[in-house]
Amino acid sequence: EPEVTQTPSHQVTQMGQEVILRCVPISNHLYFYWYRQILGQKVEFLVSFYNNEISEKSEIFDDQFSVERPDGSNFTLKIRSTKLEDSAMYFCASSEARGHQPQHFGDGTRLSIL
């Protein structure tokens, strides 16, 4: 069964540094998403992406964050000038369509900011 893949599985970064989290969505999916989950807390929506542009974003997704689809397969989340509170599990997800189609989640990248 096709799956969403994320790399790396764990990223450790010094506070203030930039980090790029990478995702390869399922190949025939058109909608891509990033979520984060701080340890012990709920899954929080960050951003959705369709047709090479952001379609929705949350209040969390401020100027520190950006997303890109640099080629036909990768979907990246860049966090500039990381803060301690950015430490979380970051999940990428993709879906065929926007409505009832389920979002398939990757295994996540655990980001630890020191």
Next chain:
Amino acid sequence: GQNIDQPTEMTATEGAIVQINCTYQTSGFNGLFWYQQHAGEAPTFLSYNVLDGLEEKGRFSSFLSRSKGYSYLLLKELQMKDSASYLCAVRDDKIIFGKGTRLHILP
């Protein structure tokens, strides 16, 4: 504001039935999802409801009442592997997740 409420924890016995409730208040509604999340793993899709009524899928069923802002997930013939968190999520213009219900299954 946007709010999704579900019980924090529930306990049930192997082989039994459990119902996990979810109530929501959102500015819009374009469907409700249930996801399962094992500790340290990604959420996996269980069900989707957009119209009122019951959707059945094997041992799992999900019910929606839009007028009441209410849904439940029903798990039958519980197995030990069903021990996980169950996440209720509502699509408004984006998807909002509840905090999840941690389900413990006792042998």
